[in-house]
Amino acid sequence: MNHNPIDQFHELKNRLTRFMMMYKFALDEMETKVEILKEEFQLLHDYNPIEHTKSRIKSFESIFRKVMRKGCGTSLEDIREGVRDIAGLRITCSFISDIYSISEMLQRQADLKIISIKDYIKNPKPNGYQSLHMLVQVPVYMSDRCEMVYVEVQIRTIAMDFWASLEHKIFYKYDESVPVQLLQELKEAADTAAELDRKMQRLHEEIKAIKSPQSS
Ligand code: GTP
Numbered sequence: 108m109n110h111n112p113i114d115q116f117h118e119l120k121n122r123l124t125r126f127m128m129m130y131k132f133a134l135d136e137m138e139t140k141v142e143i144l145k146e147e148f149q150l151l152h153d154y155n156p157i158e159h160t161k162s163r164i165k166s167f168e169s170i171f172r173k174v175m176r177k178g179c180g181t182s183l184e185d186i187r188e189g190v191r192d193i194a195g196l197r198i199t200c201s202f203i204s205d206i207y208s209i210s211e212m213l214q215r216q217a218d219l220k221i222i223s224i225k226d227y228i229k230n231p232k233p234n235g236y237q238s239l240h241m242l243v244q245v246p247v248y249m250s251d252r253c254e255m256v257y258v259e260v261q262i263r264t265i266a267m268d269f270w271a272s273l274e275h276k277i278f279y280k281y282d283e284s285v286p287v288q289l290l291q292e293l294k295e296a297a298d299t300a301a302e303l304d305r306k307m308q309r310l311h312e313e314i315k316a317i318k319s320p321q322s323s
């Protein structure tokens with residue numbers, strides 16, 4: 108073993124860079140998958156179910172905070188298993204039905220390993236939060252090995268996304284101790300957003316039925 112501190116530092120830096128790069132590759136692969144689904148769906152159905160996608164890699168600070176909060180170990184192997192949302196992909200869809208279509212299309216892909224699915228649309232969180240969360244593992248092929256990398260996929264409508272980003276900002280602004288009155292109003296806003304989603308879904312189906320009466 109090399110005890111030269113400079114060499115040790117370089118070795119650590121390389122390991123960390125490689126560790127974080129895996130998540131970038133995994134996200135690149137997921138984004139390509141989603142882009143293919145989007146373009147093919149557009150071609151087949153003359154309609155685009157995806158409004159936009161956004162990916163992010165957790166910063167070292169947030170990884171560290173989560174490790175402390177969860178009390179998991181600090182080796183890279185512990186972090187890999189303990190913090191499964193280092194790579195995140197958010198897919199914003201037009202309608203609720205699109206969320207399930209996209210989720211099913213991803214579930215049918217043989218190279219993706221579905222670890223868990225949390226349906227906060229059928230079962231919203233008590234604060235009103237809605238989204239479909241999928242934890243998947245994507246194979247990343249390198250020169251000498253293949254690694255299954257965790258990616259957290261959140262699929263939601265524009266209304267759900269609008270609500271979640273505002274709620275997130277308020278949560279930070281109040282340093283996580285949001286006044287009860289505001290929590291109540293946020294819950295009401297979430298219900299309004301859900302109602303809007305249901306209304307848009309109905310309209311979407313009515314319009315589809317008019318456009319192709321034989322299939323309705
Ligand atoms: P953590 O990732 O440790 O928070 O717990 P978990 O793995 O049980 O998380 P869950 O799948 O419930 O949610 C993970 C992510 O969904 C969060 O990091 C947020 O991006 C989003 N999320 C979950 N709940 C809320 C919420 O109440 N409000 C907002 N704005 N986002 C949420």
Ligand code: MG
Nearest residue numbers: 191192193259
């Ligand atoms: Mg999380």
